[in-house]
Amino acid sequence: MVRTRIAPSPTGSDVHVGSIATALMNYAWAKKNNGQFIIRIEDTDRTRIVEGGEAQMLKTLKRIGLVADESPIVGGPYAPYRQSERLDIYKKYAEELVAKGKAYYCICTPERLTKMRNEQQTKKQIPKYDRLCLKKQDQISKIKDQTPHVIRLQIPEGQIKFNDAVRGEITIDAKNIDDQVILKSDGFPTYHLGVVIDDYLMKITHVIRGEEWLPSTPKHVILYRAFGWELPVFAHISLLRNPDKSKLSKRKNPVWTSYYLDQGIFPEALLNYLALMGWSHPEGKDIFSLEEYIRVFDIKDIQTSSPVFDPVKLEWMNGMYIRQKSIRQLADQILEFYKDKKLDEALVEKSIPLIQERIKKLSDYLTLCEFFFKAPEKYEIDITDKKDFFGKVHSELEKVADWKALAIGESLANLAKKLEIKNSQFFADMRMVITGKKISPPLNESMEILGKNECLKRLTIN
Ligand code: GLU
Numbered sequence: 001m002v003r004t005r006i007a008p009s010p011t012g013s014d015v016h017v018g019s020i021a022t023a024l025m026n027y028a029w030a031k032k033n034n035g036q037f038i039i040r041i042e043d044t045d046r047t048r049i050v051e052g053g054e055a056q057m058l059k060t061l062k063r064i065g066l067v068a069d070e071s072p073i074v075g076g077p078y079a080p081y082r083q084s085e086r087l088d089i090y091k092k093y094a095e096e097l098v099a100k101g102k103a104y105y106c107i108c109t110p111e112r113l114t115k116m117r118n119e120q121q122t123k124k125q126i127p128k129y130d131r132l133c134l135k136k137q138d139q140i141s142k143i144k145d146q147t148p149h150v151i152r153l154q155i156p157e158g159q160i161k162f163n164d165a166v167r168g169e170i171t172i173d174a175k176n177i178d179d180q181v182i183l184k185s186d187g188f189p190t191y192h193l194g195v196v197i198d199d200y201l202m203k204i205t206h207v208i209r210g211e212e213w214l215p216s217t218p219k220h221v222i223l224y225r226a227f228g229w230e231l232p233v234f235a236h237i238s239l240l241r242n243p244d245k246s247k248l249s250k251r252k253n254p255v256w257t258s259y260y261l262d263q264g265i266f267p268e269a270l271l272n273y274l275a276l277m278g279w280s281h282p283e284g285k286d287i288f289s290l291e292e293y294i295r296v297f298d299i300k301d302i303q304t305s306s307p308v309f310d311p312v313k314l315e316w317m318n319g320m321y322i323r324q325k326s327i328r329q330l331a332d333q334i335l336e337f338y339k340d341k342k343l344d345e346a347l348v349e350k351s352i353p354l355i356q357e358r359i360k361k362l363s364d365y366l367t368l369c370e371f372f373f374k375a376p377e378k379y380e381i382d383i384t385d386k387k388d389f390f391g392k393v394h395s396e397l398e399k400v401a402d403w404k405a406l407a408i409g410e411s412l413a414n415l416a417k418k419l420e421i422k423n424s425q426f427f428a429d430m431r432m433v434i435t436g437k438k439i440s441p442p443l444n445e446s447m448e449i450l451g452k453n454e455c456l457k458r459l460t461i462n
Contacts, residue, residue, distance in 0.1 A: 002035030004206050006066075007195065009042045010053035014256040015060045017309060018210065018240045018248060021274040023066050025237065026208045028275075028290075028297045035205070036069040040081040040198055044188045054080075060257045064267040065290070081202065083194045090189035093197050093227070094151045094182055102226035103182060105140045106133040107149045128178045151183040153192075153222065160218040165206075165235040166302045172218040180219055192216060196223040199232055206299065208235040235299050237278050240309040253311050260314065264337050264362020269318040277307035287320055319360035327352045337362040347372050350449045354441035368441060372449065375458055376436025383432050387461060390433055392419065394459040403452045405444035412444070434458050 004026035008019060015023075030037040039061065041054055058080060061067065071078045072085075083090075097103035106129070108116075117127045129152065133140060140149070155177045163169050182193035189197070199207060214236045224231050240248040248255055260270055268290065275293045276286070279302055288296075322330065331349045351369050359365055383390075396415045400407050416426040431443050434455060440446060447455050 001203075002030055002033035002205050003038065003203050004030040004035065004208060005038045005040055005199070005202065005204050007040045007042045007198075008057055009045065009048070010057060011045070011048040011050055013050055013053055013056060014258050015057045016255050017257050017260070017274065018255070020064060020066070020257050020270070021240065021277045022208060022210055022237060023061065024271055024274055025279075025297070025302070026206070027066050028294045029206055029208065029299060030069070031294045032297060037066075038070050038081065038202060039068040040202070041083065042191065042194060043082060043084045044191065044194050046186075046188065056258070060261070063261055064257065064271065081198070083189070083198065086198070087187055087189075089201070090183060090193055090197055091187060094189070094193060097153070097182075097226055098151060100226065101154075103151050103153050104134050104137055105144050105149050106152045106181075107140055107144070107147050108133060126176060131179065148185045150181045150185050152179040153182050153219070153226070155179055155222060160221050162217065162221045162231060162234065164214070165233050165299050166304060167214075167236060170214075170217070174218070174222070177219060182223070192219045192223060196220050196227075200224070200227070200229050204232050206233045206235065208237060208299070211236045211238055233299075235302060237302055238304055238306045240277055241306045243308055243310045245306070245308070248309055253309070264364070265314060265318045266321050269321040270314065273314045273317050277309060278303050278305075286317065315360040322359060323356060327356070330356060334362060334365050338366065341366075343373060347449070351441070354445055358441070368439070371435040371437070371440065372446070375454075379432050379436050380438050381432055383429060383461065386429060389429065390459045390461060393430065394456055397452070397456060397459070400452070403448060405448045408447050409444040433461065
């Protein structure tokens with residue numbers, strides 16, 4: 001059975017959008033093959049853990065709909081696998097490698113290691129552990145229980161070859177690889193040991209992950225072979241870039257997934273956009289559902305070029321999703337998005353035909369439509385010197401009996417003509433007094449929705 005996973009480390013305050021792109025491929029590949037997708041929290045680097053990071057990550061993954069098919073608590077509430085709860089397992093396997101002569105204990109102090117590294121650097125050598133302890137294993141095994149120690153993997157000589165489903169065959173000369181620490185003195189495994197043991201025990205068949213892990217993979221391959229385990233399929237995908245091709249980082253654009261969701265980007269639109277990062281729909285489509293993606297996605301079609309994550313395009317795509325909604329559906333989403341504001345439901349529904357084509361995310365709604373719910377408290381352009389003008393408009397509009405956009409528009413256009421004011425100026429002033437803004441939904445229609453009394457009230461400015 002195909003089993004995939006994502007293995008985030010809670011070292012950030014939320015899930016990076018690039019990790020969602022990776023998670024999505026893993027999720028899709030599992031679903032496509034009637035397999036299973038799991039979530040494993042890799043929390044073994046205790047110094048880098050961000051408090052609350054794990055809870056936030058799980059919340060975001062759930063919000064976006066990428067939920068795991070399995071939990072270590074059978075029959076209980078959902079929980080992810082957590083490496084910090086599996087320390088006994090890593091220790092047992094690390095010791096097994098020592099017993100097999102594939103790994104060894106090391107009691108070197110940090111001071112000695114620093115000194116050794118400095119000397120190697122002065123001699124312009126690649127810094128590598130000099131295997132001092134390897135020669136003293138008999139001695140060390142007698143005192144190790146009373147002495148702080150780590151376990152190191154003994155990197156074998158020769159070439160390491162493996163296949164990557166995206167990048168093809170990869171060959172690395174092992175002579176440049178240091179004897180990695182696989183179990184730390186605090187009993188925690190390092191990433192390499194934890195990831196290999198868990199991917200094996202959790203029966204992961206396909207490891208789809210970011211290319212930043214490619215340099216680690218030869219070490220993993222050595223570990224798989226040392227244990228005598230079969231390799232999973234590796235697929236290393238390219239990292240997301242900013243539109244200027246720089247690495248996606250917080251400095252240029254927001255990278256946290258909840259930032260986009262909180263702005264009212266729909267989870268399905270974000271997934272749709274991220275699906276296009278490093279993969280294209282076989283028919284060249286931009287907009288497709290998750291079900292369709294699962295149907296047509298194939299690991300072999302993952303591209304190696306660096307995908308560009310452009311928030312402007314993401315918003316454009318979300319706008320397409322907004323347009324596909326019925327008025328009722330969009331109203332529900334807007335009401336839910338702004339639930340603290342307790343917006344008038346009927347008014348929201350009436351306003352939608354005026355803005356559905358214009359907004360790109362839910363948070364655009366009130367920027368455009370706040371004036372429906374309350375009169376402007378300030379105006380983007382000062383109109384205090386136009387009291388007389390608005391007085392004239394007031395008298396004219398009072399006469400409109402049938403308060404409909406068409407009649408309102410005609411009455412305003414007639415007045416503009418009579419006063420010899422250019423239409424553009426006339427309507428800009430009207431827009432300002434009614435909405436407080438230079439940009440608004442179509443004015444006559446908005447005035448119809450606001451009602452005659454409210455419009456006349458807004459024309460009386462102080
Ligand atoms: N813990 C690693 C991370 O934070 C997982 C890398 C992998 O998928 O093997 O992304």
